[in-house]
Amino acid sequence: MALIRSVFQDELDGVSQSLIDLSNMVSTSINKATHALIDLDLKLAEEVISEDEKVDSYQHDLDSHIIDIIARQQPVATDLRALVTALRMSADLERMGDLAHHIAKIARLRHPAAAVPAELKDLVHHMGTVAENLSRKIAVVIDTRDTEMAMQVERDDDEMDKLHRQLLGSITNDTWTHGVESAIDLTLLGRYYERFADHAVSVSRRIYFLVTGTFAS
């Protein structure tokens, strides 16, 4: 019995490690997508676009593996909840990869022109940095189950919301001179970064709930 439990624990650890790997993959994607966008780097944009399939297939394999563990080990209570939560986190992470992919596609669509006007590059770059920090932090939260860091993720998301409002404020300002197409690009880019952060918060809350049994306030 002790042996079976130990094998099962190894399997749970393996699932956590795969979620950490996925977090690292999407952290790299959002980093590259932001650089593609800001530095007009078409090669980086193409990389993010082609690597999204790898994220999807990694997530797909992980999900099959989790369901296989549930079927074989028939866990109950806490262990079952951990595995179901892992399925949900992998869905969040896959979606974060999609959002990085959407950002890279806007960079590619406008290349060699810039989707982001010069005076907004710092702001959008800042959003990209906050997004990447969020996905790096959730890898740590998944690994360490550190609830203090989970709370930090919430605060970083507040920062993202602030930057997002600032971006929308710049577009709707009367001094906007970049036309409607650029406004659409920036509206979508803002939305993609904001959703990326939302999914990071979602992962972090799921871990918080697993650890504490309560919702972060």
Added chain:
Amino acid sequence: MALIRSVFQDELDGVSQSLIDLSNMVSTSINKATHALIDLDLKLAEEVISEDEKVDSYQHDLDSHIIDIIARQQPVATDLRALVTALRMSADLERMGDLAHHIAKIARLRHPAAAVPAELKDLVHHMGTVAENLSRKIAVVIDTRDTEMAMQVERDDDEMDKLHRQLLGSITNDTWTHGVESAIDLTLLGRYYERFADHAVSVSRRIYFLVTGTFAS
């Protein structure tokens, strides 16, 4: 054994019924949100906004119930896959409710002004109708497991994509006179309807896969 199997089958049927109920709830939400937007009906917008909590709490209870079934019945193979798929479908449906809620919030934000300019009302109304048809159809797909109707959902989503491109085309047209704020509203509205449809397709594909074991081509 036959009795246990039958109780379990009843539980699976109950889960399906709850997913159908959720589909009906989000169908009503997207219908009301579209009318709120097109007819400038603030009361309807408020209804969608306040009812979103009901959708969320219904989904939350359903998820707990599904996990409870897995823990008690310890299903394997097909039955386990059906329950895991139900968890994913409930997440799709909850997100569809959120998107209807976002649409209602734009209607409320701009009230008593219109978020949608007069000449685009028909187009946006059409997107709303396609969205509602999609969520009505997935209720039927969940109920009947009709793969032919699942394929129809894919075709309806093509229609949504066409309408969405048309909307973006109107905004970026040189004759656009409604300013940047309106362009942002319409970009987000278009995105919300499109994502609503994507989640409907996702539900439909999950059922298709459960029934056939293959992906719809």
